Amino acid sequence: MQRFSLKDSYKLYEITPQTDAEIQFLQQFHNEDFDFWRESHFVGEATDIMVAPENQYNFENELTNYGLNYKIIVEDVEGILQQQEIENGMKRSLLGHGSVTFRSYMLLNEQYAYLQHLGQAYPDIVTVSSIGRSHEGRDILLIKISSSGSNTYLSKPAILIDAGIHCREWIAPPVALYTIHQLVENSSNAALYQNVDWYIIPNLNPDGYEYTTTVNRLWRKNRRHTVGAPCVGTDLNRNFGYCWMCGGASSNSCSETYAGPEPFSEPESQAVRNWLLSVGLLLDIKLYLSFHSFGEYILYPWSYQQTLTDNADVLHQLGVRAAEAIEANSDIGSHYEVNSSAIGLYIASGVTSDWMKGSHGVNLSYIFELPNGDAPFWFMIPARQILPVVRETFAGIRAMFEYIEETFVYGTALPPENDFIIRRTLD
Ligand SMILES: [Zn+2]
The missing domain is CATH 3.30.70.340 (Metallocarboxypeptidase-like)
Incomplete structure (x- = not known):
């Protein structure tokens, strides 16, 4: 080198x-x-x-x-980029079509080939569909994993996961893909989709992701140019229609947090909304998780204001349960903070987790900010740390799944013990 x-x-x-x-x-x-x-x-x-x-x-x-x-x-910017390139590229060349790896970052078409492969290899439990197209015409793929197959009318409590809405946060799609991999290909996890259905969108911003792999590694937004605006791209995680532009979002298209000209102005956010509206009455989404990086936070609504939701105690305790599971399984010393988005991180409006809770009544709604590991710079967590991150995060997802099963299938979950933690954060 x-x-x-x-x-x-x-x-x-x-x-x-x-x-x-x-x-x-x-x-x-x-x-x-x-x-x-x-x-x-x-x-x-x-x-x-x-x-x-x-x-x-x-x-x-x-x-x-x-x-x-x-x-x-x-x-030494080149040093960083080149090191990542070498680390990713060498191993990538070994990846066969339809395979998955957690030792290098996968290209979009590799991620999609893996999903399609699962759909063909496991037709009884896996259904792969497109919820719509991105601005540049790429499919936004959704994978359903369920013991009921594609039958939506037999819906059980459901878990909805997305990743990659901010495309430079490369560690997020691998978390979604690892969850899929563990559910589908590790038969010891078959119990996880007997009573609960899983819906996972591993890459919600495919144009942006493609752009990060070809042009600008640090691109965050989608790739649509708002008519008349000076700059390209809308921050999709400011474009959802619950209290849109209520703070922590920009009306300047050149900003990284540009909210778009109106709520749901973007094809990618429209795809999520339209899918949810089309299946909404059939689905019983109990838990929503959106994966971002970085910072080691588990965040729940609200994001648009520093007040708490009616069920903040439950949200907080379940977040802590996931954080403890992650930390107990961490090889890289991860330590998560659990809080409301606006109090723990910053105010932001038009985000998916507020919309899921506020507009669709998904009471358990979270954003994960994953670790940055030994990244030399933002979002550039090295490929060798993908595996430890996805493994520990899956332990957190599993802990949340267990709560969903206890609460909505068996009815054995205990109510939250007390609310002192929540109140303290408001001081
Ligand atoms: Zn993000």
């Missing part, structure tokens, strides 16, 4: 403007010589700019002359 000396490396700079004038000043660097990885839209929000070796001297001088402080947050 070729080594780059630090002198010759692309570097990533972080600058946090303290005035509007400084934000404007940074915008002059918007040209082909500079690559904005993240951009300030208000005072105090950081901008990250990747700068080529030949431009670094002048760039640093210009910032200093203007009185702007900067930090070099990645000294």
Whole structure:
């Protein structure tokens, strides 16, 4: 492998403007010589700019002359990207069609080939369908795993899982795929789909995912260009229609948290909504899990405001139960915080978990922020840590499944012990 000396490396700079004038000043660097990885839209929000070796001297001088402080947050961008490329690519070439691996990141068509393979190999329990198409025309695949096969009329308590809505969060789809793999291909888990049906969308933003594997590893949004807007892409996890644009979302299309021109303006969020509306009366979704990274959080509604739901005690205790199962099975020292989204992380509106709870009455609704492991930079958890993450996370999912079965199948679950933990977080 070729080594780059630090002198010759692309570097990533972080600058946090303290005035509007400084934000404007940074915008002059918007040209082909500079690559904005993240951009300030208000005072105090950081901008990250990747700068080529030949431009670094002048760039640093210009910032200093203007009185702007900067930090070099990645000294060797190519080194990181190349290391990941090597680690992923070498093993990928061994992957046969329809196979799955948790030792490298899979391409979208590999993920889809695996789902189709399961549909063909296990027709009695697996049903693969498309809930709609992405903006660029890719299917959004849903896999159902049930002892009743594809028969929706015999619906039992259901668990709905999605991953990949933020496409740069690469560790999320493997968690969904590992759950599928364990349910379908590990016969010792057959009991998990006898009384409960599983619906899993392993990659909710296929255009974006494809884009992260070909053009920009740090892309987060979908790939649709809102008519008349300056920038491409809507944050799908701000586009759902429960209290849309109530805070923590942007009306600026250039923002990473652009909510879209209206609720459900995007084909990907429409696909989820339309599917749920079409099967909603037939399905009895008891648990919704959406996988993101990173930060090691298990978060429940509300996300749009810092007040708690009527069932926050139950949400919290079940979250803690999952966190304990994950930590007990962790080889990488994961430690989860459990809280409401808005209190534990930040306010965000138009997110899937609020919509599931608020609009569809799915009372047990969660967002997981998975670990970042030894990632050298955001979202770049190395391929060798996929397996420990998916294994430990499946232990958490299983703990939640057990609660669903105890509560809605056997009726043996105990009510929450007390509510002191919840109240404390509101102090
Ligand atoms: Zn996310």
